[in-house]
Amino acid sequence: MAGRSSPPILTDCFSCQARQRTEWCVLNEDDLKRINDAKKSRQCLPGEVLYHQGDACRGIVCIESGMIGIRKIDADGNSVLLGLAYPGDTLGYRALLMAQDHEVSAEVLKKGSVCLIGEATVRSLLDHNPSLGHRFLWRAVKDLGEAENKFLESVTLTVRARFAHLLLILKDRYATDVEDGAISLELPLSRQDLAAMIGIRPETMSRTIRQFEDDGIAHFSGRTVHVPRIASLLDEFEHEDYL
Amino acid sequence: MAGRSSPPILTDCFSCQARQRTEWCVLNEDDLKRINDAKKSRQCLPGEVLYHQGDACRGIVCIESGMIGIRKIDADGNSVLLGLAYPGDTLGYRALLMAQDHEVSAEVLKKGSVCLIGEATVRSLLDHNPSLGHRFLWRAVKDLGEAENKFLESVTLTVRARFAHLLLILKDRYATDVEDGAISLELPLSRQDLAAMIGIRPETMSRTIRQFEDDGIAHFSGRTVHVPRIASLLDEFEHEDYL
DNA sequence: CATGGCGCTTGATTAATGTCAAAGACTCCG
DNA sequence: CGGAGTCTTTGACATTAATCAAGCGCCATG
Structure with missing residues (x-):
């Protein structure tokens, strides 16, 4: 080999x-x-x-x-x-x-x-x-x-929730590092294409990423993403606004 | 028979x-x-x-x-x-x-x-x-x-456009009367279910119907709809906001 | 090194749609 | 006929996401 x-x-x-x-x-x-x-x-x-x-x-x-x-x-x-x-x-x-x-x-x-x-x-x-x-x-x-x-x-879902779900899906294939609830992944897509995957505009993608940063859900650096708590993505995706 | x-x-x-x-x-x-x-x-x-x-x-x-x-x-x-x-x-x-x-x-x-x-x-x-x-x-x-x-x-489409498309689809099966660009149809669904078909809230369905009335695109009476000009539905569906 | 294009971000604004609340209309059933 | 419950409409309001516009950074190319 x-x-x-x-x-x-x-x-x-x-x-x-x-x-x-x-x-x-x-x-x-x-x-x-x-x-x-x-x-x-x-x-x-x-x-x-x-x-x-x-x-x-x-x-x-x-x-x-x-x-x-x-x-x-x-x-x-x-x-x-x-x-x-x-x-x-x-x-x-x-x-x-x-x-x-x-x-x-x-x-x-x-x-x-x-x-x-x-x-x-x-x-x-x-x-x-x-x-x-x-x-x-x-x-x-x-x-x-x-x-x-x-x-x-x-x-039915907001952009935030859909993006969280997209990250969860990409995780399965692109996780580079997994440890005790935290993951790193290397996105295979540009921001434009990430947006195109959930049917939103690039500007909205940018803002959603910013929100995730501000909320401490994920850290983005180029195409590298670090998610300190996978559960937080699940929260966004599933609960939406748990009533 | x-x-x-x-x-x-x-x-x-x-x-x-x-x-x-x-x-x-x-x-x-x-x-x-x-x-x-x-x-x-x-x-x-x-x-x-x-x-x-x-x-x-x-x-x-x-x-x-x-x-x-x-x-x-x-x-x-x-x-x-x-x-x-x-x-x-x-x-x-x-x-x-x-x-x-x-x-x-x-x-x-x-x-x-x-x-x-x-x-x-x-x-x-x-x-x-x-x-x-x-x-x-x-x-x-x-x-x-x-x-x-x-x-x-x-x-990609607005609620108006999606509803216009839905009517066009329902027309094929439920048109009761067709004459020279005008049609009548008998909807098989409640307003709630019409809304559920395009993934919107009943209130929004109600308002969209109202808009179609006001714009002269269609006349609704119970489950009966009259569309004076089918082409107007196509306009809503296809052009969206033709730039 | 300069330049142009493209992708990304950000801000300001607008438009679309959801949410909440209330009132009417209709239907079914007793 | 009366009444409960559901469907529908409407209004006021909140929120989301698109749009428009500008600026920045990166990279390829001349």
């Missing part, structure tokens, strides 16, 4: 680290070979857009490494980050299954590599491989639950 | 009017018989709750007639109507597939009849009937798109 300096350029589904976490983990060797032959692998850099909303869907994207943001921009130019995607996640299955254009954009937030799998290949695999369909069904249902929760939060 | 006074009490999947619109339309005769034998049919009246959030999921519900509201109530008592379900819709598949408790309640809004299909039956059908899985996958993906749009609207 220590000797390898860089990953192989030509990635291979059989040895893909992320595959265990993907919908493709249920494929048998033959199918895996088919997908391996059909896929196109490629490196991607921050800022790059894998597909834009409105683009025709030509297949799906499988993330091998890096981080992708799912973004939607409305007619007025409001940018909302609907979600973050990580190695093992499959993107664009919605548009493919509905046989319509992409409704969202997929934008690279951290450099990494992705594989593109053509529409025909996916359809064919889905058709004769029921358990693959089940995996996608499971995935869609999970995403659906999360989407409904986001709607619910956006209409 | 004219002679029949009431529907038969014992409903039957083979003759079910709603089946064509359900996920079950892909079943062959054998499977249809299985489900027909396994299901329990029952009448339901407004106010009745088919399942509460937090209940264990014992199976799914298939709507034969009537209207069901999908409701979620948060810790502070805020009630949000996540959606409306109609004949042909299948409810509770989320909890069943995720093998967890119901996260929402299903509440009867208009009297009708539903069929309950046990968990074991559904799983068994899903397991050996791939096209049924595909139907559910398609359904989940569609619901997912709608849920994301609701989130998006809630964070």
Whole structure:
């Protein structure tokens, strides 16, 4: 391990680290070979857009490494980050299954590599491989639950509460240091994108961060956050104004 | 037709009017018989709750007639109507597939009849009937798109715009009279529930209705609405404040 | 080193929506 | 018919978050 300096350029589904976490983990060797032959692998850099909303869907994207943001921009130019995607996640299955254009954009937030799998290949695999369909069904249902929760939060919780919740979610993946109720984390997002995740303006994000500072809930320094008492985030998120 | 006074009490999947619109339309005769034998049919009246959030999921519900509201109530008592379900819709598949408790309640809004299909039956059908899985996958993906749009609207649009959109959606199903850009419709919901659909307070709903009256966009009388110019609803929904 | 762009912060102000309270309207039931 | 309870409307007010505008800091680039 220590000797390898860089990953192989030509990635291979059989040895893909992320595959265990993907919908493709249920494929048998033959199918895996088919997908391996059909896929196109490629490196991607921050800022790059894998597909834009409105683009025709030509297949799906499988993330091998890096981080992708799912973004939607409305007619007025409001940018909302609907979600973050990580190695093992499959993107664009919605548009493919509905046989319509992409409704969202997929934008690279951290450099990494992705594989593109053509529409025909996916359809064919889905058709004769029921358990693959089940995996996608499971995935869609999970995403659906999360989407409904986001709607619910956006209409019932204040910005403070939503931001506290966002930090709690990011904590699970980005906590760098945990000790007895206190945590440090390294945010993967700019302030603008943090704002876009909970559907608020950058100015409001800035002010909310300031409030958390003033209230001693969290200390922000660049993208590093220190939370002395995780419970205080939970308080913000859950109690709201406990009557 | 004219002679029949009431529907038969014992409903039957083979003759079910709603089946064509359900996920079950892909079943062959054998499977249809299985489900027909396994299901329990029952009448339901407004106010009745088919399942509460937090209940264990014992199976799914298939709507034969009537209207069901999908409701979620948060810790502070805020009630949000996540959606409306109609004949042909299948409810509770989320909890069943995720093998967890119901996260929402299903509440009867208009009297009708539903069929309950046990968990074991559904799983068994899903397991050996791939096209049924595909139907559910398609359904989940569609619901997912709608849920994301609701989130998006809630964070980018004003209450006016969201209400205009709600009216446009309800129009498709409840328009009683359409003529040259003007419509009448009979709302299926109380003001409270209209408010709950877009995540606002009843008072705000009342005021928004008042605004629409004052602006000549729509005339409300009880649950009857008259919209002289449909385009005015579209203006509210789309342009927002066209810059 | 200078410069321009972009992201972030802050302040002042405004607009939108929630909250609280009260009164009317309607419905169901005895 | 009466009355309780719920739904709806309205008013006054508080609060939240968006908007507009300015300034600062950082970084890339010439």
